[in-house]
Amino acid sequence: MKNFFPSHSSPLFPLYILHILNDGFNASLILLLPFIAMDLQLNLTQVGLLGTLINALGIFIALPAGYIATKFGGLKTLLFALVLYGLAFLGTGFSQNFVSLFPLFILASIGFGLFHPIAFALVSRFSDKETRGREMGNFTAIGDVGRVGIAAVLTFIVVYIGWQNTAIVYASVALLIGLISYFAYLKKTDYFSSKDKKSSSSKISDVIKNQRFLLVTSAAFFDTFVNGSVFIFLPFLVLARGVDPAFIGTYAAAFFIGTFVGKTLLGRMVDRFGNKQVFIFSEIVMALLILILANATSFLIILICALIIGVFAKGTVPVLQTMVADSVKHGETMEKAFGINQIAGNTAMAISPLIFGYVANVYGIVTAFNMLALVVLFAIIPVLILLKKTAT
Secondary structure: OOOOOOOOOOOOHHHHHHHHHHHHHHHHHHHHHHHHHHHHOOOHHHHHHHHHHHHHOHHHHHHHHHHHHHHHOHHHHHHHHHHHHHHHHHHHHOOOOHHHHHHHHHHHHHHHHHHHHHHHHHHHHHOOOOOHHHHHHHHHHHHHHHHHHHHHHHHHHHHHHHHHHHHHHHHHHHHHHHHHHHHHOOOOHHHHHOOOHHHHHOOHHHHHOOHHHHHHHHHHHHHHHHHHHHHHHHHHHHHHOOOOHHHHHHHHHHHHHHHHHHHHHHHHHHHHHOHHHHHHHHHHHHHHHHHHHHHOOOHHHHHHHHHHHHHHHHHHHHHHHHHHHHHOHHHOOHHHHHHHHHHHHHHHHHHHHHHHHHHHHHHOHHHHHHHHHHHHHHOHHHHHHHHHHHHO
8 A cells, every 4th residue: 555545745635635625525425315315205307407507618618727827736626626525415414306406516516526637747747757657557546445335324324414414524524634735735735736837838739639649548438438338338248248237346346346457457568568569469369358258158258358357457447647748838828628529538438338238229238238349449549640640
């Protein structure tokens, strides 16, 4: 754990804490929905709309997040994001109907949407190129700790004190940590107010004209498109193979274990073998695993594939983030680059289940997974072009 979590004196330390909170509170708000719906008698359409709001605004917030960070400072903006979703939880605790919940979920979505493009840019800035893969791998994996730990505690608390009191307790924790963090790092003004003049003065066109960045973003789009459907539809594939529904949770657990291992493992491989090489290797393995998973009938083989697919499905996140950082020269437009990349990823994540669901409905779930394996290979093409450009 010592090599996994940065020391208190490291500029990465507050980023790790904020990542645990961001992903943990995001998952917790989703888990609150069933309790809210039962108590306030919300219909499924209303529940679906609130659930969509939690992450949908990330598509629109990612780019402004880069501008805000370069103007006011990255970590200060992240603390502001913490306050936003903390206040959203507080308001949720006092809500009595759907109308009052709607703006609060928008507020939470803005807070969650600000986090990742800014945080990835800061991790890239605070890391040496030689260790950036490990740091990015550790950083992305720590979010899963919050997603599992903080969210898991929520359901137990709700049973004892109710969802409204639970929301207020969570809000109090978020706001208190935000206050403590601000004063703890207030004297270190570089944490809050240091801004890259080149990044601040650069234009969005500088990023769009960057061919290396566009190639990386194209790869990220296809990679995220696949990841957006694999986990959602994995239970349906398992059921189609005649597996007892009681074991679906086992497959989900195997997948999540794989994602945590993958982020830390592939991040370290980047430092040793290079991010482009690791990405190509990961996508090839991913395609083969999806093909095996789609056509296997053995319970054990499907379980093993679910575990290993988790490694490569989410393990490529830190790999891609290091590629984004490398595509931007001397740190220029860093926040804007991560913002645009986040927009591409969020868009792919949003449309993937719709397209995959349609294909699965028309041609069958097995055929849909086989086609998904082909889409994985499309992610490799931009990186191969990038490798050729790098070689020349």
